[in-house]
Amino acid sequence: MKFDLKKLLSNQLLIPFAAIIILCLVNLGYDIVNGASFFSIEVTTNNSGNSVFSGPLITILDYGSELAILAIGMTLVTAASGGQDISVGATIAIAGSAMLRVLCGGNTRPDALAAPIIVGFLAACIVGILCGAFNGLLVAVFRIQPMIATLILFTAGRSIAAWINNNELPIVPDPKFAYFGGFIPGVPIPTTVFIAAGCIILAALALKFTNLGLYTQAVGINESSSRLNGINPTAIKFISFMILGLCVAVAALIKVSRLSTINYSVIAKDIEMDAILAVALGGNALSGGKFNMWASIMGAYIIQFLTTTLYRFKVDSAALPAYKAIVVIILVVFSSPVVRQKMQQRSSMREAAAAKREVA
């Protein structure tokens, strides 16, 4: 089989795969120098006495799941509206706050749950979808640029979240609630992995058996021609924002469950930036149109991979963004159309030169 460099360079999955390989090599190098092992998975006993898997790879899968779930919704929003939702972190705070309000019934330190967990989760879903619908209304009906429309909830979100619980920080008394962000007794794999897998499977089924993907891409590529073909662009954009709202609710469940409580100004901080980066790392155009859901999900895990790697290098958590930024710039420069074109030109020139030599 002929090695086709041109085809490889134009493949969307090139960047995510290259990133994974580079990160693995970096970690391998670190292991060889320091005698640690990045890829080992051990069975340890956690605080509540369960024997669970642990290791850097498990950490990546565990903590990358919120991001992967958000990446699903963010990809759809990006593809349909050609813009990004920067309010996801703030809406996670709102949905989480609403969930705590329902679960604790307005008490700060309740003795028992005021409502079953499922009811709290449904409340979070409703609130998440409402926030998504608000953003969708502004974007689809009032035709405001998505980034600016979502700036509203970005500014107000954490304030609203604090207001819902009267600025109290209720603690959920039921240990079962912590299962969603931790481990179910007897199961050694983090529950978040199952939740993320469930969401990804649902998304895959939706893309396979409905026209969602096709219509979203059509709207993103050319809104007026999709309208002429009988698609309702307003509805498609609106739906994509509502789906993101649902993803936000699931992410909020995981985030709140990790702590059994909430911190309005810190919960899911900067996650909107990570979610957008996941979409960009997957090689999806941020200006909308064609998308690849798998690449985005891979992008989400790569960002977590990067974070975990940086923590291994003893990088201070506040200084983390500086290193992330450098990596992002390098990746984005290599995936930029201008640079790619130049690389392709060079490879085709080399081929032409080789062909000439053969003729001679």
Add this chain to the structure above:
Amino acid sequence: MGAEQKKASIFTKVSDTNILLTITITVFLLMYIGAILIQGGAFTKPQMFFNILNANAALIITSVGMSIVMICGGIDISVGGVVALVSMCCAVHLDQHGGSVFTSILIALGIGLAFGIVQGYLVAYLDIQPFIVSLAGMFFARGMTTIVNTAPFNVEHEKFKELMETRIIVPGMGSTTRKGVYVDATVEPGVIVAILLVIILFVVLRWTKTGRSFYAVGGNRQSALMLGINVKRTRFISHLICSTLAGIAGYVYFLHVGSGSASHAMGMEMNAIASSIIGGTLLSGGVGNIIGTLFGVLSLSTIQNIVSNAGLGQAWWTGITIASMLCIFLVIQSVVMTQKKRALK
């Protein structure tokens, strides 16, 4: 029919920029007069207005830069990070390296220029989305701030303190206190810098070739190219101006607070974007006005003052009021622009 035609002529005669500018100034005046009438107290004194200026000089400068990038069709969310980085670097330079005020100003300008050149190159010549580039810029600036120095600290440099405590008296705007003592109204030097920059950039945008090409590129890149405008260079310059202004704003901010901290200017980029939008700049590019941006900042800070004066002390009210104001302005803009498009048809 006649009425419809009249409506159409109103909407088509006035330019987009002027419609949005008029709305902004009217809203600001109504709000300020309302505050004087209903809340009275501090609002009746001119010093209140100058205090708003003092506290927001840095925001005015960043918002002006933001407006220019937005008029050119881009966005720069790294400004808040640049402001924090500049104030931290200047603080460390003055306090720990024994630098002078002059060299610290050079550092501020240098950081701004460096950010402008890198981001401008990536956006204009490598054609990467400005949002992603400046997002990375923001991450980088915030991270670097902590790397330079983790703990916040106050600057004890003598010359700098002198400059910091300098106040410029505004003639004829003083007021008498309750005891009958006449107190002059004062502004900080940063306000003078901000006002000068607003005037200079207003002139640049209105009457120079570079300024007009910002509008042309933001309005329609393809036709700007056809008109013979160097689109890449114009976009590069817009980012360069924005980041340099962020550097200057960083120094003004530093002059106002007199300390370095990694949590300085948190969310300033969002306030700058919000001010630009309230001031009538469209994110899609091609429409905007520097004077409008100035009024955008003033409206934003006036409403913050009104809210805190009204006794809604809880921290969340500020966020909620700013957001609802932004929401109202966005919907007004959207409705006005759709009306106008309909009128043109």
